[in-house]
Amino acid sequence: MAQATVSANSYAGCMSVKETTTAGKILHNSIWFGLETLIETVVFLSASVAVARYLGPQKLGYFSYINFFVMIVTRTSGSGLAGATRKYMAEFLALDQLGAARAVYNLAYRYQLLGAVLITVLGLASVALFGDPSYKLISYVLILSIVPGVMSWVPAQANNAFEDVSKNTQSAFGYLIAYAIVIGLTIHFHWDLLGVASASLISRSVEVVLRTIPLHAKLRTFPLEKLDSDVIDRIRRFCIQAIGIQLLMSVVWDRSEMVFLKAFSGLEQIAFYSISFGLATNLLVVPRTFGGATGISLMVEAARDPDRIDSIMKNSCRYLLLVVFPVHLGCAAITSEAIRFVYGTKYVGAIPVLIIASILSIPRAFQEMPDILLRAADRQKQLFFWLVVTGVVNIALDAALIPHFGAVGAAWGNGLSQAFGIVAMWKQAQRAYRFSLPLQSAIRLGLAGATMAIIAYGLGRIIPGLPGLILAVVTAIPIYVGLVRLTRGLESSDRLRLMPLVQRLPGRVRPGFSALIAFAIPTAAAEIDMM
Numbered sequence: 001m002a003q004a005t006v007s008a009n010s011y012a013g014c015m016s017v018k019e020t021t022t023a024g025k026i027l028h029n030s031i032w033f034g035l036e037t038l039i040e041t042v043v044f045l046s047a048s049v050a051v052a053r054y055l056g057p058q059k060l061g062y063f064s065y066i067n068f069f070v071m072i073v074t075r076t077s078g079s080g081l082a083g084a085t086r087k088y089m090a091e092f093l094a095l096d097q098l099g100a101a102r103a104v105y106n107l108a109y110r111y112q113l114l115g116a117v118l119i120t121v122l123g124l125a126s127v128a129l130f131g132d133p134s135y136k137l138i139s140y141v142l143i144l145s146i147v148p149g150v151m152s153w154v155p156a157q158a159n160n161a162f163e164d165v166s167k168n169t170q171s172a173f174g175y176l177i178a179y180a181i182v183i184g185l186t187i188h189f190h191w192d193l194l195g196v197a198s199a200s201l202i203s204r205s206v207e208v209v210l211r212t213i214p215l216h217a218k219l220r221t222f223p224l225e226k227l228d229s230d231v232i233d234r235i236r237r238f239c240i241q242a243i244g245i246q247l248l249m250s251v252v253w254d255r256s257e258m259v260f261l262k263a264f265s266g267l268e269q270i271a272f273y274s275i276s277f278g279l280a281t282n283l284l285v286v287p288r289t290f291g292g293a294t295g296i297s298l299m300v301e302a303a304r305d306p307d308r309i310d311s312i313m314k315n316s317c318r319y320l321l322l323v324v325f326p327v328h329l330g331c332a333a334i335t336s337e338a339i340r341f342v343y344g345t346k347y348v349g350a351i352p353v354l355i356i357a358s359i360l361s362i363p364r365a366f367q368e369m370p371d372i373l374l375r376a377a378d379r380q381k382q383l384f385f386w387l388v389v390t391g392v393v394n395i396a397l398d399a400a401l402i403p404h405f406g407a408v409g410a411a412w413g414n415g416l417s418q419a420f421g422i423v424a425m426w427k428q429a430q431r432a433y434r435f436s437l438p439l440q441s442a443i444r445l446g447l448a449g450a451t452m453a454i455i456a457y458g459l460g461r462i463i464p465g466l467p468g469l470i471l472a473v474v475t476a477i478p479i480y481v482g483l484v485r486l487t488r489g490l491e492s493s494d495r496l497r498l499m500p501l502v503q504r505l506p507g508r509v510r511p512g513f514s515a516l517i518a519f520a521i522p523t524a525a526a527e528i529d530m531m
Contacts, residue, residue: 036169037285043176045282047183049342051196052275054187057346061267063193064274066135067200068258070142073119074149080239081108081115082153087375088235089161099225101161107227107235108154116150141197148204155208155215167214175207241380245387256394257410260402272350273407275343277414280357283331286323287365298372310435313369315497318438318445322490324365325449326480330473332358333457337469353407360415363422370422370429377432386428390421441489448483452476484520495521 052060085108092101123143131139152171159167179199186195227235261270294316298309331338332355339351374383394417401409426437456472463471484490498517 036165036172037288040172040176041282041285043180045279047180047199048275048278050187051183052271052343052347055193055196057268057271059193060274061270062135063138063196065258065262065267065270066139067142070123070146073123074146076243080243081112082157083242083375084108084235084238085154086157086161087238088231089158093161097225099223100227100231102219102222102224103227104231104235105154105158105219106224107232112151112154116147119150120144120146135193138193138197141194141201145197145201145204148201148208152204152208152211155211158215158219159211168211171207171211174210175203178206179203238375238378238380241384242375245380245384257398257402257414260398261407261410264403265406268349269406269410272347272353273410275347275350276353276357276407276411279331279354280328280361283327283358283361284365286327287320288368294369298369298376306433309373309433313435314438315494316369317366318441318490318494320365321438321442321445322484324362325445326452326476328358328362329449329453330456330476333453334460334469334472337460337465337472341466341469349407353411356408356411356415360411360419363419366426367422370425373429373433374425379428379432382428382431383425386421386424390417390424393417393420441491444487445484445489448480448487448489451483452480455479481516481520485522488522490521492522 055063085105088104089101092098092104120143123146124140127136127139127143156168159165179202182195182199182202185191186199189195191198257273258270261273294312298312335354335358336351339347339354343350371383374380394413397413397417398410401413403409405412429435453476456476459472459475460468462468495517498521499514
């Protein structure tokens with residue numbers, strides 16, 4: 001394949017920004033990821049609470065059950081070609097082969113559009129033939145949302161290949177604004193389930209338009225090459241494997257327990273599990289933000305300089321641990337008071353489910369990085385094999401636990417199988433790339449998080465209701481920071497790595513954040529290797 005001529009329009013020129021180091025790019029993307037994810041979490045959490053109170057457990061359970069299948073179809077349809085877009089565009093951009101990168105995108109986008117239309121037609125036909133007559137209209141609306149949902153994947157992953165997620169964040173703002181408006185109107189005018197389903201269709205349509213148009217304009221400035229047949233074969237093979245992996249991941253990660261709950265427990269248990277699963281997923285806002293930004297650079301560095309993988313993985317894991325332990329263990333500690341205050345007494349049955357889901361979802365924070373490394377190394381066969389094993393474990397646990405324990409059994413089955421699968425993924429990633437894990441930091445930070453959670457739980461028991469909930473949350477932060485210092489959970493070099501974040505914060509916040517870092521982390525070494 002002929003290499004594109006390096007010019008002022010080269011990828012290096014397009015990326016001539018301040019964030020030129022790996023650490024800088026991760027920080028830059030983390031901020032944009034964080035902004036999007038934070039706003040998304042606030043919007044969806046607020047909407048989910050409002051919708052749950054408005055619909056009640058029975059209607060919410062049915063909507064969650066139908067939307068579960070739409071979600072699987074959307075993610076499975078979007079994962080194969082979108083993943084190939086990210087991988088092969090990143091490779092060609094790293095080599096400054098802009099024409100090949102554009103050709104990869106064009107190929108993926110065409111096939112994605114054909115697949116989205118075909119799947120949507122089949123879905124509409126299935127609803128017409130087999131759907132519940134009482135819910136056919138909302139099912140049609142949800143099925144139609146597959147098209148914009150699937151078509152937003154390829155441009156999103158193309159932006160990731162450029163190591164610039166700001167474009168995805170900007171389009172996501174339109175999505176979130178549209179979703180919030182339609183949900184608000186639905187509750188105000190009592191549009192019921194049809195309004196909730198329409199919110200998904202309208203918001204996804206807004207997002208795909210805002211995301212696609214700027215990217216296509218950018219790609220038109222690149223040359224266009226013809227892909228070699230061996231490259232097309234590699235992309236095709238990658239897509240087939242990725243789709244199979246996504247189907248398995250839907251079993252392991254995406255609430256497949258709802259099928260068992262519908263068969264053995266009923267709609268109310270589906271609602272309890274859906275709420276708990278959603279809240280546990282929201283706890284992963286910061287870990288997924290940082291893990292997603294790290295994954296973008298990992299994909300590029302795996303092709304550019306594999307020797308840097310070790311330092312990136314070790315440091316990234318330590319920062320994820322710093323956030324994961326207090327957030328998840330703290331949530332488990334205050335769940336009883338939080339559910340009663342936010343959702344009301346109708347959802348008290350979700351309390352034990354959320355406690356289990358909060359703790360067992362800790363490993364999910366570490367899912368992204370080994371997945372990226374295995375895909376970058378073209379070791380999807382190993383990933384596929386262990387996902388099959390994990391899926392079998394998950395189904396076996398669901399079949400054994402859900403008939404007897406309902407949503408509580410679903411939380412145990414999902415959480416334990418996920419932990420097993422993520423450990424297996426990490427072992428396989430370590431075979432593809434040589435890197436170590438910060439085990440000593442994990443023990444120290446885990447001890448700090450557990451101690452903080454015990455104190456928060458005690459405060460909630462001593463002072464019940466909203467006052468105790470507020471006191472537990474407010475006091476948990478300084479307690480945890482002090483425990484991190486006491487246990488020396490972070491390394492001295494982490495101070496210099498985290499200090500650039502201070503410059504991104506508003507001026508009034510900088511002194512306090514700097515003091516917080518200085519207190520929690522021992523004196524930094526004079527020189528460090530910035531990731």
